[in-house]
Amino acid sequence: MRDPAAFEALRVDRARRQGAPGGGDAPVADGDAPDGPSGEYEAWSVDDLRQRAAELGVVGRSTMSRAELIAALLDR
Known part of the structure:
Protein backbone atom coordinates (compact mmCIF):
# COMPACT_ATOMS: atom_id res chain seq x y z
CA MET A 1 0.00 0.00 0.00
CA GLY A 39 -11.21 1.26 -0.95
CA GLU A 40 -8.20 -0.47 -2.45
CA TYR A 41 -8.10 0.50 -6.10
CA GLU A 42 -6.27 -2.68 -7.08
CA ALA A 43 -9.48 -4.62 -6.36
CA TRP A 44 -11.68 -2.27 -8.44
CA SER A 45 -12.81 -2.98 -11.99
CA VAL A 46 -11.65 -0.69 -14.78
CA ASP A 47 -15.23 0.62 -15.13
CA ASP A 48 -15.30 1.55 -11.42
CA LEU A 49 -11.88 3.19 -11.70
CA ARG A 50 -13.05 5.25 -14.69
CA GLN A 51 -16.23 6.25 -12.87
CA ARG A 52 -14.25 7.45 -9.84
CA ALA A 53 -11.81 9.25 -12.15
CA ALA A 54 -14.76 11.02 -13.78
CA GLU A 55 -16.05 12.07 -10.34
CA LEU A 56 -12.64 13.57 -9.59
CA GLY A 57 -12.28 15.23 -13.00
CA VAL A 58 -9.30 13.21 -14.22
CA VAL A 59 -8.56 14.31 -17.78
CA GLY A 60 -7.79 11.57 -20.33
CA ARG A 61 -9.33 8.78 -18.26
CA SER A 62 -11.03 7.09 -21.23
CA THR A 63 -7.67 6.21 -22.80
CA MET A 64 -5.82 5.34 -19.58
CA SER A 65 -4.77 1.81 -18.73
CA ARG A 66 -5.82 0.27 -15.42
CA ALA A 67 -2.41 1.10 -13.91
CA GLU A 68 -2.59 4.69 -15.16
CA LEU A 69 -6.09 5.12 -13.69
CA ILE A 70 -4.92 3.85 -10.30
CA ALA A 71 -1.90 6.16 -10.36
CA ALA A 72 -4.08 9.14 -11.33
CA LEU A 73 -6.56 8.39 -8.53
CA LEU A 74 -3.81 7.99 -5.95
CA ASP A 75 -2.41 11.39 -6.96
CA ARG A 76 -5.73 13.05 -6.08
Missing part, protein backbone atom coordinates in the same frame (compact mmCIF):
# COMPACT_ATOMS: atom_id res chain seq x y z
CA ARG A 2 1.45 3.31 -1.00
CA ASP A 3 -0.19 5.67 1.48
CA PRO A 4 -2.45 4.18 4.17
CA ALA A 5 -3.85 7.60 5.11
CA ALA A 6 -4.88 8.26 1.50
CA PHE A 7 -6.62 4.89 1.26
CA GLU A 8 -8.51 5.56 4.50
CA ALA A 9 -9.61 8.96 3.23
CA LEU A 10 -10.87 7.34 0.03
CA ARG A 11 -12.78 4.68 1.99
CA VAL A 12 -14.47 7.34 4.11
CA ASP A 13 -15.27 9.43 1.03
CA ARG A 14 -16.78 6.44 -0.80
CA ALA A 15 -18.84 5.47 2.27
CA ARG A 16 -20.12 9.03 2.54
CA ARG A 17 -21.09 9.13 -1.14
CA GLN A 18 -22.90 5.79 -0.84
CA GLY A 19 -24.94 6.93 2.15
CA ALA A 20 -23.31 4.89 4.89
CA PRO A 21 -24.98 5.09 8.30
CA GLY A 22 -23.80 8.16 10.17
CA GLY A 23 -23.03 9.97 6.93
CA GLY A 24 -19.74 8.14 6.55
CA ASP A 25 -18.11 10.15 9.33
CA ALA A 26 -16.77 7.05 11.04
CA PRO A 27 -13.79 5.41 9.32
CA VAL A 28 -14.56 2.25 7.40
CA ALA A 29 -12.48 -0.64 8.71
CA ASP A 30 -10.39 -2.77 6.35
CA GLY A 31 -12.56 -5.45 4.77
CA ASP A 32 -15.70 -3.65 5.97
CA ALA A 33 -16.39 -1.70 2.81
CA PRO A 34 -19.84 -0.46 1.88
CA ASP A 35 -21.67 -2.07 -1.05
CA GLY A 36 -19.46 -2.05 -4.14
CA PRO A 37 -15.69 -2.07 -4.51
CA SER A 38 -13.38 -1.79 -1.55
Whole structure:
Protein backbone atom coordinates (compact mmCIF):
# COMPACT_ATOMS: atom_id res chain seq x y z
CA MET A 1 0.00 0.00 0.00
CA ARG A 2 1.45 3.31 -1.00
CA ASP A 3 -0.19 5.67 1.48
CA PRO A 4 -2.45 4.18 4.17
CA ALA A 5 -3.85 7.60 5.11
CA ALA A 6 -4.88 8.26 1.50
CA PHE A 7 -6.62 4.89 1.26
CA GLU A 8 -8.51 5.56 4.50
CA ALA A 9 -9.61 8.96 3.23
CA LEU A 10 -10.87 7.34 0.03
CA ARG A 11 -12.78 4.68 1.99
CA VAL A 12 -14.47 7.34 4.11
CA ASP A 13 -15.27 9.43 1.03
CA ARG A 14 -16.78 6.44 -0.80
CA ALA A 15 -18.84 5.47 2.27
CA ARG A 16 -20.12 9.03 2.54
CA ARG A 17 -21.09 9.13 -1.14
CA GLN A 18 -22.90 5.79 -0.84
CA GLY A 19 -24.94 6.93 2.15
CA ALA A 20 -23.31 4.89 4.89
CA PRO A 21 -24.98 5.09 8.30
CA GLY A 22 -23.80 8.16 10.17
CA GLY A 23 -23.03 9.97 6.93
CA GLY A 24 -19.74 8.14 6.55
CA ASP A 25 -18.11 10.15 9.33
CA ALA A 26 -16.77 7.05 11.04
CA PRO A 27 -13.79 5.41 9.32
CA VAL A 28 -14.56 2.25 7.40
CA ALA A 29 -12.48 -0.64 8.71
CA ASP A 30 -10.39 -2.77 6.35
CA GLY A 31 -12.56 -5.45 4.77
CA ASP A 32 -15.70 -3.65 5.97
CA ALA A 33 -16.39 -1.70 2.81
CA PRO A 34 -19.84 -0.46 1.88
CA ASP A 35 -21.67 -2.07 -1.05
CA GLY A 36 -19.46 -2.05 -4.14
CA PRO A 37 -15.69 -2.07 -4.51
CA SER A 38 -13.38 -1.79 -1.55
CA GLY A 39 -11.21 1.26 -0.95
CA GLU A 40 -8.20 -0.47 -2.45
CA TYR A 41 -8.10 0.50 -6.10
CA GLU A 42 -6.27 -2.68 -7.08
CA ALA A 43 -9.48 -4.62 -6.36
CA TRP A 44 -11.68 -2.27 -8.44
CA SER A 45 -12.81 -2.98 -11.99
CA VAL A 46 -11.65 -0.69 -14.78
CA ASP A 47 -15.23 0.62 -15.13
CA ASP A 48 -15.30 1.55 -11.42
CA LEU A 49 -11.88 3.19 -11.70
CA ARG A 50 -13.05 5.25 -14.69
CA GLN A 51 -16.23 6.25 -12.87
CA ARG A 52 -14.25 7.45 -9.84
CA ALA A 53 -11.81 9.25 -12.15
CA ALA A 54 -14.76 11.02 -13.78
CA GLU A 55 -16.05 12.07 -10.34
CA LEU A 56 -12.64 13.57 -9.59
CA GLY A 57 -12.28 15.23 -13.00
CA VAL A 58 -9.30 13.21 -14.22
CA VAL A 59 -8.56 14.31 -17.78
CA GLY A 60 -7.79 11.57 -20.33
CA ARG A 61 -9.33 8.78 -18.26
CA SER A 62 -11.03 7.09 -21.23
CA THR A 63 -7.67 6.21 -22.80
CA MET A 64 -5.82 5.34 -19.58
CA SER A 65 -4.77 1.81 -18.73
CA ARG A 66 -5.82 0.27 -15.42
CA ALA A 67 -2.41 1.10 -13.91
CA GLU A 68 -2.59 4.69 -15.16
CA LEU A 69 -6.09 5.12 -13.69
CA ILE A 70 -4.92 3.85 -10.30
CA ALA A 71 -1.90 6.16 -10.36
CA ALA A 72 -4.08 9.14 -11.33
CA LEU A 73 -6.56 8.39 -8.53
CA LEU A 74 -3.81 7.99 -5.95
CA ASP A 75 -2.41 11.39 -6.96
CA ARG A 76 -5.73 13.05 -6.08
